[in-house]
Amino acid sequence: MIILALLFITFGLFQPEFSYANEPVGKEIYDRLCLGCHGMTGKGDGPAASVLRPKPRNFRLARYKYTQTQYGKLPLDSDIYKAIAEGLHGTAMPGWSDTLNHGEIESLVDYIKSFSKKFAKAKAKGREPAPIPIGTPPLFSVKVIEKGRKLYNVYCKKCHGGTGRGSGSSAVSLTHDLGDRIWPRNLTEGWLYRGGNRSEDIFRTVATGISGTPMPSHVSFNPEDKSALTLKDAWNVTAFVDSIITREEPKTSEVLVVKFTNGVVPKDPTDPKWNIISPGYFPLAGQIIEGERWFKTTLKSVYARAFYNEKRIAILLEWDDPTDSPLEKTPENFPQNEPDAIAIQFPVKIPEGMEKPYFLGGSASRPVTVWKWSSESEAKILTGKGILRSEKTDGIISVNHVYHEGRHKALFSRSLGGDTQNGITFVRDRYIPVAFNGWDGNNGEKNEQRAVSVWYWLLLEEPTGGASVYYIPALAGFVMIFFELLIIIKTRNIG
Amino acid sequence: MRTKLLIAVSLTFVPVFAFANGTVTGKIKTSANHSSVSVVVTKDTAVCGESVISEKLIVNESGGLKNAVVMIEGVGVAKPGAVSINQEKCRFNPHVLVVAPGTEVAVNNMDETTHNFHTYAFENEPVNFSQPASLKTKKVTGENFEEPEVVEVKCDIHEWMNAWIVVSETSAVAVTGADGSFTINDIPPGSHKIRVWHEFLGEVVKEIIVKDGITTFDLTLGE
Numbered sequence: 134m135i136i137l138a139l140l141f142i143t144f145g146l147f148q149p150e151f152s153y154a155n156e157p158v159g160k161e162i163y164d165r166l167c168l169g170c171h172g173m174t175g176k177g178d179g180p181a182a183s184v185l186r187p188k189p190r191n192f193r194l195a196r197y198k199y200t201q202t203q204y205g206k207l208p209l210d211s212d213i214y215k216a217i218a219e220g221l222h223g224t225a226m227p228g229w230s231d232t233l234n235h236g237e238i239e240s241l242v243d244y245i246k247s248f249s250k251k252f253a254k255a256k257a258k259g260r261e262p263a264p265i266p267i268g269t270p271p272l273f274s275v276k277v278i279e280k281g282r283k284l285y286n287v288y289c290k291k292c293h294g295g296t297g298r299g300s301g302s303s304a305v306s307l308t309h310d311l312g313d314r315i316w317p318r319n320l321t322e323g324w325l326y327r328g329g330n331r332s333e334d335i336f337r338t339v340a341t342g343i344s345g346t347p348m349p350s351h352v353s354f355n356p357e358d359k360s361a362l363t364l365k366d367a368w369n370v371t372a373f374v375d376s377i378i379t380r381e382e383p384k385t386s387e388v389l390v391v392k393f394t395n396g397v398v399p400k401d402p403t404d405p406k407w408n409i410i411s412p413g414y415f416p417l418a419g420q421i422i423e424g425e426r427w428f429k430t431t432l433k434s435v436y437a438r439a440f441y442n443e444k445r446i447a448i449l450l451e452w453d454d455p456t457d458s459p460l461e462k463t464p465e466n467f468p469q470n471e472p473d474a475i476a477i478q479f480p481v482k483i484p485e486g487m488e489k490p491y492f493l494g495g496s497a498s499r500p501v502t503v504w505k506w507s508s509e510s511e512a513k514i515l516t517g518k519g520i521l522r523s524e525k526t527d528g529i530i531s532v533n534h535v536y537h538e539g540r541h542k543a544l545f546s547r548s549l550g551g552d553t554q555n556g557i558t559f560v561r562d563r564y565i566p567v568a569f570n571g572w573d574g575n576n577g578e579k580n581e582q583r584a585v586s587v588w589y590w591l592l593l594e595e596p597t598g599g600a601s602v603y604y605i606p607a608l609a610g611f612v613m614i615f616f617e618l619l620i621i622i623k624t625r626n627i628g
Numbered sequence: 629m630r631t632k633l634l635i636a637v638s639l640t641f642v643p644v645f646a647f648a649n650g651t652v653t654g655k656i657k658t659s660a661n662h663s664s665v666s667v668v669v670t671k672d673t674a675v676c677g678e679s680v681i682s683e684k685l686i687v688n689e690s691g692g693l694k695n696a697v698v699m700i701e702g703v704g705v706a707k708p709g710a711v712s713i714n715q716e717k718c719r720f721n722p723h724v725l726v727v728a729p730g731t732e733v734a735v736n737n738m739d740e741t742t743h744n745f746h747t748y749a750f751e752n753e754p755v756n757f758s759q760p761a762s763l764k765t766k767k768v769t770g771e772n773f774e775e776p777e778v779v780e781v782k783c784d785i786h787e788w789m790n791a792w793i794v795v796s797e798t799s800a801v802a803v804t805g806a807d808g809s810f811t812i813n814d815i816p817p818g819s820h821k822i823r824v825w826h827e828f829l830g831e832v833v834k835e836i837i838v839k840d841g842i843t844t845f846d847l848t849l850g851e
Contacts, residue, residue, distance in 0.1 A: 194750060196754075204755060204756050204757070205753045205772070260771075287760050291671075291785050292784075292785070302670070303671060303784065303785045303786070303787070305670075306670070306787035307784055307787075310750075310754065342756055344754065344756075345754070346756075347744070347746060347756070347784030348756075349745075349756040349757050350756060350757045351757070351758050353757070353766065355767070357767065358763070358767075360763045360764070361757075361766065462670045464787045464788075465787065465788060466787055
């Protein structure tokens with residue numbers, strides 16, 4: 134009996150959680166972890182696929198976007214490995230390196246390759262995928278960046294735009310190979326680069342393009358093409374991109390601090406006075422809860438700055454959008470042409486406790502005040518009792534808007550005091566809930582199909598400029614030290 | 629591979645037993661509206677003009693359909709030759725190009741603007757490269773057109789620019805002219821499958837009995 138129990142314990146202890154011996158390991162892992170999105174037969178049609186943008190990869194096509202190989206060529210095993218291990222940033226594909234060990238990922242690579250005959254075919258023809266040469270990276274000097282900028286203007290600007298924010302004239306009409314609309318990357322937001330944002334990754338994307346998308350290969354690997362870009366040229370373009378990229382995502386600002394000014398609040402979104410405030414960063418996401426859900430938003434975040442004086446509050450919102458909608462001419466393949474819009478949302482009354490209105494447009498019991506600017510109608514104040522239940526009030530909001538090369542700036546300004554029409558009254562010493570909503574018209578966004586944020590806070594800074602916060606603790610410290618010294622001296626004297 | 633061999637073998641022996649080969653000729657028509665549709669040019673108007681005529685459906689006054697591909701299956705083995713396609717005034721010329729598997733295609737940019745050349749291929753390895761004015765000619769290797777497939781080609785920069793490269797194993801293939809007419813020579817007499825494809829009106833497969841001499845084949849698409 135004891136022996137049996139011992140055996141049982143031993144067996145229980147040393148039995149590995151999964152036994153892969155003589156089993157198709159990759160398939161077992163795939164069916165357990167990947168099938169939900171990529172589907173039983175690797176077609177990218179798993180149960181979760183319908184709500185994912187971008188869609189999960191269809192392994193049967195053997196077309197991979199982020200590879201070390203030329204455009205359209207099969208990937209290296211290490212490319213598939215990397216995507217599994219590290220995931221694809223900005224997509225639903227997570228990294229699995231914490232869950233799976235090296236051998237398991239390798240077997241998964243083999244299994245994924247087995248979904249397409251193309252790997253075996255290429256092998257039979259002696260055309261196994263090979264990495265592109267990466268040449269020698271230059272020092273990113275001003276001169277090199279300038280060379281890169283010139284090439285950028287010829288090769289990249291038509292889609293990525295003059296400032297790299299993805300607002301080129303061809304940005305509005307792009308599709309990937311399977312026909313879905315696709316937008317060029319906003320090159321200033323390096324944290325969203327799916328193929329990686331190291332210089333080497335950028336170089337590789339410039340050189341090879343991104344398979345299955347309109348991003349073409351810019352370097353020719355055929356020595357006969359004398360006038361095509363060289364590896365060196367691609368490095369120069371990389372240097373230029375490096376000069377406009379921000380690699381780290383800014384930290385989300387929990388609080389939008391409204392700075393006090395003795396003078397007038399700025400009336401112009403380009404007023405240099407704004408430069409003394411560093412903008413708060415507030416991420417947005419597609420609205421996927423109410424009504425027609427929206428997964429494809431192009432608006433990723435809002436940057437906000439604000440001033441107030443004794444009478445008025447001014448909030449400057451800046452956000453990137455590839456198009457200034459409605460467009461004068463729309464492409465045949467994407468004729469939708471709604472206006473662009475942005476909204477700031479507050480509770481109608483500052484809540485006494487912690488309970489805030491429903492973040493998606495408020496509710497009948499806890500309504501919200503919405504300041505809305507749209508490119509086609511006058512700015513207005515609305516009272517919202519639900520995402521589609523908002524009514525225009527007679528409140529007055531003034532908005533000054535400009536759009537330049539992929540960036541909107543909208544300056545909202547209103548009196549501090551509110552009433553039944555204007556809604557919220559702004560007071561100091563209170564954390565006031567604030568949220569942002571945005572619409573990209575040319576992307577077909579309207580009504581509840583929009584980008585939304587959660588609630589953040591807005592706080593009116595003390596008129597003293599907050600200096601007391603710094604000197605009072607310091608003063609207290611000095612007083613403490615003084616008394617401590619006094620005590621020490623007294624004690625010594627006693628001794 | 630095996631089927632190709634079989635075809636090659638049969639081609640070698642068939643003429644010994646058969647009569648002289650026939651010619652299939654005729655017209656592909658459509659009842660679809662023939663009024664031309666113009667597409668607004670949304671960018672680079674200095675090079676491309678203010679509008680272009682859509683090439684999706686080109687029909688003449690008597691209903692003749694341009695740019696339909698007529699193919700008699702399993703006849704003749706197409707051999708790769710040198711062909712070219714131009715990016716010219718922000719159009720591809722020709723709009724429909726038939727190539728044999730393994731054909732190298734030279735792509736010429738005649739415009740003073742940057743284009744790209746992007747094959748929306750699935751059976752074949754796709755290719756997509758940028759082609760500024762300075763890159764006058766770039767060759768796309770035969771490896772990109774190896775498998776029989778109708779491949780759409782686009783310049784993504786100018787969204788109205790598209791073309792079709794039809795990779796055909798058989799050499800008995802023709803593209804209809806402006807009046808919808810076509811002629812395919814050298815067809816062994818007997819029963820064949822004839823396939824008619826058009827980018828907008830779709831595909832139809834019919835039986836055809838080819839005689840020696842001239843066999844007429846007319847078809848109306850999109851009825």
